[in-house]
Amino acid sequence: MSYTALALLGVAGALVVDLAVLRTRLVLSRVFWTTYGIILFFQLITNGILTGRGVVTYDPSTIVGLRIVYAPVEDLLFGFALILLTLTVWVWQERPRYRRTSGPDGASVRPARGRGSPRT
C-alpha cells in the first residue's frame, strides 16, 4: 500500500478508536483541536527540518507529491493519527473503573467489580 493510502487508513483507524471503540470522543472537543493546532505548528517546524535537510527522504511514487514546508502532506495525516491515538488512550484511562457507569447507551454499562467481567 502506498504511504498515501496508509496515511488515510491511519487517520480512519484513529477516528474509529476515538469515536467508536474507546468512545473518548476527543475529536468532538475543543481542547483537542486547540492542542492539535499548537502541535501542528511545531510539527511543521520539526518535520520541515527533517525533510528539508534530507534526514528523511521519500520514494516519489508512494506519495501524492503535495508538500507543506518540505514535508509530504501524508506526514500531516501520519502525525494526526499518532497524536489522536495517543491522546485517546490517555483520556480513556480517566474513565471510572470497576464502577457502574451508565454510558450514552446501555452497551457501555460496566458490571460491578469481581464479577469476572471482561478486562478492557
Add this chain to the structure above:
Amino acid sequence: MRFTYLAVLAGCLLATLPLELFLRARVYARWRRWLLALAPAFVVFVAWDLYAISRGQWFFDPAQTVGVVLPGGIPLEEVLFFLVVPTCALLAFEAVRRVTCR
C-alpha cells in the same frame, strides 16, 4: 551532522519540559498512565514504519543519524520519535487543559 535527527528530538523534549515543570501538566508524574498511553500507538506506528522501510517508501540519511540501526533497518532515532512526539502531545494537551481550566 550525525546528530541532526537526535537533536531535533532532544529539542522537542526540552521545549515541552516547562509544561511539566511550570504548568504542572503532570504527564511524567503519572508515569504508568504516560507509558500506557504511548504503548498502543508505539506498536502500531513502529510496525507501520518497518513496513514502509521494507517497501522502500522512505529512507534515512546515514550521515544525519547516529548510526544505531535496529532490526528491520529502523534507526534508533526513528524509534525514539514514537516516544518523544506522543509525549510532547500529551504535555501540550494537559497544558491546554490547565490553562483553560478543563
